[in-house]
Amino acid sequence: MCPHCRAFITTKDRTCPYCNEAVAPPAARRSSGPVLGGFIPHARFNTVIILVINFGLYLATSIYSMKSGRGNAMGLDSYTLIDFGAMYSPAIAAGQWWRLVTAGFLHGGLLHIMMNSFGLFDLGALVDEMYGTSRMLVIYFVSSVAGFYASSLWKVGPSIGASAALFGLIGAMIALGTRSRSSAAGSIRSFFVRWLVWGLLFSLMPGIDMMAHIGGLAGGFAVGYIAGEPRREGSPGEMLWRVLSWVCILLTVVSFLKMYLWLTHTPQ
Numbered sequence: 001m002c003p004h005c006r007a008f009i010t011t012k013d014r015t016c017p018y019c020n021e022a023v024a025p026p027a028a029r030r031s032s033g034p035v036l037g038g039f040i041p042h043a044r045f046n047t048v049i050i051l052v053i054n055f056g057l058y059l060a061t062s063i064y065s066m067k068s069g070r071g072n073a074m075g076l077d078s079y080t081l082i083d084f085g086a087m088y089s090p091a092i093a094a095g096q097w098w099r100l101v102t103a104g105f106l107h108g109g110l111l112h113i114m115m116n117s118f119g120l121f122d123l124g125a126l127v128d129e130m131y132g133t134s135r136m137l138v139i140y141f142v143s144s145v146a147g148f149y150a151s152s153l154w155k156v157g158p159s160i161g162a163s164a165a166l167f168g169l170i171g172a173m174i175a176l177g178t179r180s181r182s183s184a185a186g187s188i189r190s191f192f193v194r195w196l197v198w199g200l201l202f203s204l205m206p207g208i209d210m211m212a213h214i215g216g217l218a219g220g221f222a223v224g225y226i227a228g229e230p231r232r233e234g235s236p237g238e239m240l241w242r243v244l245s246w247v248c249i250l251l252t253v254v255s256f257l258k259m260y261l262w263l264t265h266t267p268q
Contacts, residue, residue, distance in 0.1 A: 143168020
C-alpha cells in the first residue's frame with residue numbers, strides 16, 4: 001500500500017503509479033513464490049510445518065491412547081494428553097514449564113484438530129504475509145504460551161490445542177489495524193474484531209478453555225502492537241526479530257525433548 005495515497009501497489013514499484021511519490025524498498029516479508037517445487041506457497045510454509053507437527057502428534061497420541069484402552073482417535077483420554085505434555089497446573093507448579101509450550105501442539109480428538117487446522121491454515125498465512133515470518137513465529141509462540149499460562153492460573157487442566165495461538169493471531173491482526181488510522185487499517189480491525197466476537201461466543205461452550213483464548217489474544221495483540229510491520233531487510237530491527245524467532249524455535253525443541261524424557265522415564 002502506498003504510504004502517501006493508500007493505493008495498492010506491487011512490491012516491485014519504487015514510484016507509486018497513482019500519485020508518483022517515491023516509496024520505500026519492500027519490507028522483509030517472505031516471497032509469495034512457491035517452495036518445495038511449487039507444492040507449498042511460501043506464505044504458508046511455516047503454517048504447514050506447524051500443521052504437520054500437530055497432525056504428527058495427534059497420530060502418536062491416538063495410537064498411544066488406543067493401545068492403553070482408555071480412548072481413541074475421536075476422543076483422547078486425559079491421561080494420554082497429560083503424558084504428552086498437556087497444560088496441567090500441578091505439574092507446571094512442580095517445575096514442568098515446558099507444558100506451556102507443548103500443550104499448544106496437542107489436540108483431544110479429530111473434530112478438535114480439524115477445526116483448529118481450518119483456522120490456522122488461513123490465519124497463519126495472513127499473519128505471515130502482513131508481519132513477516134520472524135514476527136509471525138514469535139506471535140504464535142508467545143500467544144500459545146501466554147494462553148496456557150493464563151489457563152494454568154484459572155484451572156487444573158488438562159488443557160490443549162492450537163486455539164490459544166489462533167486467538168493470538170487474531171489479536172495481532174487487530175493490533176495491526178489499531179496502529180494505523182487509515183481506512184484500510186480500520187477495515188482490517190473491524191473484520192478481525194468480528195472474528196474475535198464469534199470466537200469468544202464459541203468459547204462459552206462447555207469444555208472450551210476460555211482463559212487460554214483470552215491469554216492468547218492478549219499475548220498476540222501485545223507482540224503485534226510492539227512489532228509493527230517489517231522494515232528493510234537486514235536492518236537491526238529485522239535481525240532482532242529473526243533472533244527472537246530462533247529463540248522461540250529452540251525453546252519449542254527443548255520443550256519437546258523434555259516431554260519425551262519425562263514420558264519415557266515415567267512409570268505408566
